[in-house]
Amino acid sequence: MGKQIDFQKYLEDYIENLGQDLKIRWNSWEKNLDEVEVYEVIGGLMARQVSIANEFSRSANLWNPNIAPILLRSMIDNYLNFCWILLQPLERSQKFIYFGLGQDKIQMSHRKLLQENNPSEENQLVIDSIESWINSQNYEFLTIVNVGSWSEKSVREMATETNELELYNYVYQPFSNVAHNSWSHIGKYNLGVSDNPLHRFAKVPAIYKYTYDFYYMDLAMKYVDMMFLKFDAFFKVKVDVMRAREIFYEEVDNIGRDK
Incomplete structure (x- = not known):
């Protein structure tokens, strides 16, 4: 009988190395604190990408065509936002932040109305928390509320402007069918004859039982890599070590080889 491989160990190594990938880039990035919004948004988007990949790698039961595209679509959306912001880093980072604060302001308004009609200590704590969060960055009464898209562009327009239309057409759009529970997905994966x-x-x-498919995990790894490579090229950050995805496949390729 052949040696049993602890595949999860290699994924845990990947998670640890991915954290190092982010840390190296952050520490190697020359920063101008007069444009702090750029570093907060770009750093946050990269951390978000890493976080999703980390959680996904620990949940092999999600690596199937019924669930995986929902998370992978979020990673593509995150990547497209990242690419579009890089075209005008300061202006678009600020826009990204203000839109998010505006969304929080809307949520706080809903909570305040609920508090007037049905007061509770728990709801007031939520209101105070949101208000404190907004005021820590921008006075709440100055926060502009925008109910449209944060970029004022469709995802397809953003993909076109960043030369990522192929990614949109062949991956984002079909994955959106899963996220939006469209007939294109339900008819194939949630019904039987x-x-x-x-x-x-x-x-x-019909409820189907799926076995995991590593193809989806590889896509998650790929989408983190795409963001790091875009970051390295745009900000001219030189990284002399292998990326987590490269290390993972080198380790896996060495499984079973004679030492």
């Missing part, structure tokens, strides 16, 4: 011939092959609800 009735086994009763009298039903004229009508579709009936």
Whole structure:
């Protein structure tokens, strides 16, 4: 019997190395604190990408066509935001922040209305927390509320402007069908053909059990890599060590080889 491979160990190594990938880039990035919003937004978007990949790598039961595209679509959306912000880093980073604060202001308004009609200590704590968060960055009464897209562009327009239309067409769009529970997905993955011939092959609800497919985990690794490579090229950050994804595949390739 061959040696049993602890595949999870290699994924844990990947998670640790991915954290180092982010840390190296952050520490190697020359910063101008007069434009602090750029560093907060760009750093935050990269940390978000790493966080999703980390959680995904620990949840192999999600590596299937019914669930994985929901998280992977979020990673692509994050990457496209990242690329679009890089075209005008300061202006668009500020826009990204102000839109987010505006969304919090809307949520606080809803909470305040709820408090007026049905007061509770728990709800007031939420209101105080949101208000404190907004005021820590921008006075709440100065925060502009925008109910549209933060970029005032469609995702497709952002993809076009950043030369990522292929990614949008072939991955983001089909993954959106999963995230939005469209017929394109439900008809294939949540229905089956009735086994009763009298039903004229009508579709009936079906719950399928999936085995994990590492293909989806590889996509998550790829989308983190894409963001790091874009960051390195744009900010001219030189990184002399292998990236986590490269290390992972080198380790996996060495499994079973004679030492």
